[in-house]
Amino acid sequence: MSFADATLRKRLTMVEKRIGFVETRMNNDNELANAMFTTLQQNYEELNNTVLHLKEQMCPKIEFVEKKREHTNKKEIVETVKHSHMLVSLGIKSEKKWTRDQVENLTIQFSKETGRVNRQLSDFTDQMNLQNSLLTKKYSEFKSELIGMNKDIKSDLQLMVTDIDNQIQVKLRQMNEAIIQNKKLMESQTHLINAQQAELEALKKEQVEVKHNLKSILICPEGWKMILENCYMYIQEKKTLSKARANCELVGGYLADIESQEENSLIIDKLGINGKSWIGYSDEEEEKQWVSFKTGRTASFTNFRKGQPDSGTLQNCVIVGYDSPMMYWNDWPCSYNESSICKKF
Structure with missing residues (x-):
């Protein structure tokens, strides 16, 4: 009071x-x-x-x-x-x-x-x-x-x-001063973000150039097909997921992780996929978090069929080619024997 x-x-x-x-x-x-x-x-x-x-x-x-x-x-x-x-x-x-x-x-x-x-x-x-x-x-x-x-x-x-x-009046002056300081800080952060963005764009450009240069000298080994900047092999022999991964490593690659719609469509078309085939993702550690076997990161691109994934912890692996059109994905039991798609740089 x-x-x-x-x-x-x-x-x-x-x-x-x-x-x-x-x-x-x-x-x-x-x-x-x-x-x-x-x-x-x-x-x-x-x-x-x-x-x-x-x-x-x-x-x-x-x-x-x-x-x-x-x-x-x-x-x-x-x-x-x-x-x-x-x-x-x-x-x-x-x-x-x-x-x-x-x-x-x-x-x-x-x-x-x-x-x-x-x-x-x-x-x-x-x-x-x-x-x-x-x-x-x-x-x-x-x-x-x-x-x-x-x-x-x-x-x-x-x-x-x-x-x-x-x-x-004192509070208003303090608020105005704080706003001005925050504005200056935001401007500084904006300049920093813009600089980082420019640096990132430069790195991306450099990455494209490097890939382009590598592509010009890259020759896929026998049995592999070049699609975009990578080599792919379609193995029709049916194996469980773990054996399919081991088989891809045996031939010098890894079970393919697909990162774009363009890559997804070209693989189906160029390799002539006509049946269920393993690709390199699993949600075994966390339900519906599809992680790449190669990178250990959550997939930035998926192409599941309508109604998929649908079976919870019973189906922790992924296939393409379940039915026509072949490009769509399904979650699938890892113990089933299916064909596989291998990939290497």
């Missing part, structure tokens, strides 16, 4: 902690506001209950007076009118005084409760304003910090982009 990546991760962690702190403070302020609102609601309910209680105390006295009036007959009213008037007057005065006292007390209590509620509302408002001010301040600080972090992040990213661009 690079220094810039570590710095960015550290700043992101600080931002996450700040956000968590602000969320916690906001949750605590919301809980305090809810508690104050609940207290205010409870005080209002207590005040309402006090008013209801005062009303309940006054109602029985009024009901007593009304019932007494309803159940008193006219005669009793007339006789006791003066006494009742006095009692009523006294009762009314007493009730008025009691009611006034209750109303005054209720007014005082209401005023006290109203003042207390107003103070609590004022305190709550002050606290809310304070919290709002603190939150506004925290928000401004947080916003400023985010802006600063954004600038730092942009600066770090710019540095990273510049660093990466520089690294890419």
Whole structure:
């Protein structure tokens, strides 16, 4: 991890902690506001209950007076009118005084409760304003910090982009230098290959000239026929492959290895091949790798009949003349007795 990546991760962690702190403070302020609102609601309910209680105390006295009036007959009213008037007057005065006292007390209590509620509302408002001010301040600080972090992040990213661009430029220069070196090396190798090719062509030309010169002085012994630059002998006596090889060596040659289509066709035509005859190849060491008995190299030319070779390890030697046309090759068991074609330089 690079220094810039570590710095960015550290700043992101600080931002996450700040956000968590602000969320916690906001949750605590919301809980305090809810508690104050609940207290205010409870005080209002207590005040309402006090008013209801005062009303309940006054109602029985009024009901007593009304019932007494309803159940008193006219005669009793007339006789006791003066006494009742006095009692009523006294009762009314007493009730008025009691009611006034209750109303005054209720007014005082209401005023006290109203003042207390107003103070609590004022305190709550002050606290809310304070919290709002603190939150506004925290928000401004947080916003400023985010802006600063954004600038730092942009600066770090710019540095990273510049660093990466520089690294890419260095890599490109190194690649270009390597390409130029490889190109020079390839040009050197090409010049060397061209020189070797020219040398090889000169050697081939010299080889043709030597062969041509030899051909002009070469006389094949009796019983041999010259085909191209070599002498060939067709031995019709049938022998196994090993005996046919030995017989070719006995007459001064070797079992023929055929190296081109032209040589193949001329041998069949000039020697008058009319039956199965051994030639000098075998795949005994590695299946379908036909190796010359003379050179020990894999054949550069083959002329197998369609469907041949076909018998795996059972037929490791090669014949021509299995059937017409005689020029095609077949793989063949080495222990069979067949005619043979000998060759010598």
